[in-house]
Amino acid sequence: MIKMKYVVFGMLALIMLGIGNSMFTHKAMGSSGKAAEHEGVIEPTQELMKDIEKRLTNMLSGILENNLKYVANEAGAVVDQSYKISEFFFPFDPKKNEWFERAGIDPKDAGKITKLREEFALFQSGIVYKALNVRKMAMEGSQEETLKAFADLIEKTCFACHKKNRDWLFDQPGSHGPGR
Incomplete structure (x- = not known):
């Protein structure tokens, strides 16, 4: 009792x-x-990342279900989203960029902004190349090769970008860790 x-x-x-x-x-x-x-408050970058996360989850589900046409469509959407990331972080007029202000970057510092843009362009081209490779493998109909290309996308682009740009966030409270 x-x-x-x-x-x-x-x-x-x-x-x-x-x-x-x-x-x-x-x-x-x-x-x-x-x-x-x-x-x-809706953070555009956070919403965009959630959408990309959803697309990657859909791609993995499609691979496991052998629905490779769906995987190819989602890979194309990831390519489109990578260009939106660039538009958010590097708009046409850097003086109106609220993200620079929040990150403590002077919008008048053209050298630093150019360096950041070049660094991100490398990650973006990696996303585009790897996602198009996933799409190509899916269109060829090989489930195993599509899975390998998907794993390569995650390892070589997503993890690399997060390690460079986001690792310092993991020791802070918020929606960055497991179980968010």
Whole structure:
């Protein structure tokens, strides 16, 4: 009977924690320790990355189901999304780029912006080349070769870009780690 009371009490505590967590997920702790509201804010880059993540998941599912026409379509969409990333980070007028301001980059520093653009162009060309290779393998109808090309896309472009541009984020709270 005592064990049953502990089980019921534990379940109630977990339910209350879950409700509390779901009610306050829109608050983020700032560096000063104060909570800042983020209701209704949609980060374009975060949404774009979620879309690319969804496309990659669809590609893997298509490969495992041997639906290679679907994989080819999704690979083409990843190519399109890679160009959108470039448009977000490097618009035509760098002085109006809010991402430079948030990253602490002076929009007037043409040298630094050019260097960043060139670095990203390498990653973007890798994404395009590898995604088109996945598309080519899928169109040829080889499930194993398509899987190898997909793994190559993830290893050589996604991981390389994230390692260079995003690894420092993993030690911060947010939606960057496992189980987000």
